[in-house]
Amino acid sequence: MTSTSSARASRRSRMSGYAVLLLALSLVGTLYTAFGAPASQAQDASPSNQSMAVKEGRELYLTGCSTCHGLNLEGGAGGPSLIGVGGASVVFQVESGRMPLSAGVQQAPRKTPKYSIAEIDQLAAYIQANGGGPEVPEGDLADGDLQLGGALFRTNCASCHNFAGSGGALTYGKYAPELSQASARVIYSAMQSGPESMPRYGDNQLLPEEKKAITRYITYLNEEAPNPGGAGLGRYGPISEGLVAWVVGITAMVALTLWIGARA
């Protein structure tokens, strides 16, 4: 080894030191963005971020909702007052696309939501800050006992929503909606807030773990419940099954009979 080569080697080692430093810095930066971001979001609950959400929510409200519900939530042309309805109502109505309402109908139908989850949270924070009411549920809402949920669902929900969540008719054109598209948050919020015709289920009547069990049962129905016969047919039971058996079965029998009776 000569002296020049040793100098080059030392220079290379210095350069590689910079490179390692650069690498380490960018790695830390990436790690921070990957894992640090949730930490910063978790701080949203701090008073200042909460008031930011309320402010943002008020902006959204004034733009999209105040025409019907009034500039100060007092209600008005076609819309009820929103004071005291709580964030859970906002989650149910907006996340399921029922609000904003597109036309004057007997009952708001489910649509594609107009707002993102973040915007819905801001709206909910604004409504919650004005009069309180049922709060937006948090955590894993479908983390409940499936069997208990089934029993509670059949006792409390099935009379309107059908034992398999297929929905059903109410009076004067109103209806209990089917539950197949409802997210866990929407289901839980509906029980909390009692939207439209639906009764409200307070936390003394159905404990939070019981509500989670019901939510778990509905998500099970929507995502996991098997259809041993191949098709659920709306899970309406013998009505739709009988119809299919008659239409398909009798047609097949008639065709078979015709074929047997046909000459060779």
Place this chain on the structure above:
Amino acid sequence: MTENTGGQPPSPPTGQTSAEAAGSIRDRLASRPSDEADSGGDSRVSDVNENAFQQTYSAPADEGQRDAGPAVDTSGALAEPHELSEADARSAERKVSALFLLSLVGVIGFVATYVFGEPQFGEPGNAAFTPLLGVFMALALFGIGAGAVLWAKLLMNDEEAVQERHPFGSDPKERAATADALKQGFGQTNLARRPLLIGSLALGGGALAILPIPFLFGLGRFQNKEVTLATTGWAEGVRLIRQNGTPVRLGDLVIGAVESVYPDVEHGTKRADSPALLIRMRPEELLLEGQPAEWAYQGHVVYSSVCTHLGCPVKLYEQQTHHLFCPCHQSTFAADEGAVPIFGPAARPLPQLAISVDEDGYFVAEGDFEEPIGPSYWERG
């Protein structure tokens, strides 16, 4: 089938000539009346039948032109063999036999599955047990059925026979004999000579027709009237419990909530006459007057949830309109006005249960329903 199916009707009855031309089936049928004549010994009856059969069966018009193809049946009947070549017929025979043997496989598989399979009745076993039974049974039944159909369509001789109905009436001689027997029987009763007998029989027998009329009004007229149908499990001081047995406390329900409640007595949640619905609304929304208003408690009101139309469970509550809705026939009750029916076939309000709160803060009934719950019945009127 060949030419003789080409729209030509069987030739009209031609009497003796037709009978001579007939094939084996005709022979068989024609021979039956003479057999009967031998055993019965009544030549007249036999003649009638002979004529009927001769009119009924006739040979196909074009019998003489029968195909000279490969005869499957050589008995000389009306039969018309298929126009299958011998090779095709053999192939068809193999198909049919294969189907019959498939049925055998199905039976063996079914029995083997039943004997050696591990059934799965709620416990870990072979999940394929039941489906396999079904598949093998289907194979067995399908093999026999499909084989028989193919056999009939491909290999059996086609034959068209018209069987007309024989005359319906009994022959005059039998009728006369029956009339004679009846007349003779009536004579033996001596009714014609005993007018008192006729009169008393008419009165007694006629009165018997009145006997069933009281049954129209039900046999329970004098029993259980006050006990079974008019009372339920509710009584003074009985707590309102949920399906799972926990009592309902004042404050458990928020405004706009409902709860299915049952009496806290033995088998209370199983009794068909006792289910009720506890509803909470704002006290000012409750439009009850007089005694029903006293039966409510701070905006809580309880109605029987057995529909007064046909007894379906009325538990569909709309918290904004306070409508109670019966899913069976769409009867609608106004829960804020004493559950009076406002739509549908129900004619009576749902009975209201008087409630109050005991010293521990739990809801209790103040007594049974004031009127019978559920649909109308005879004694209720």
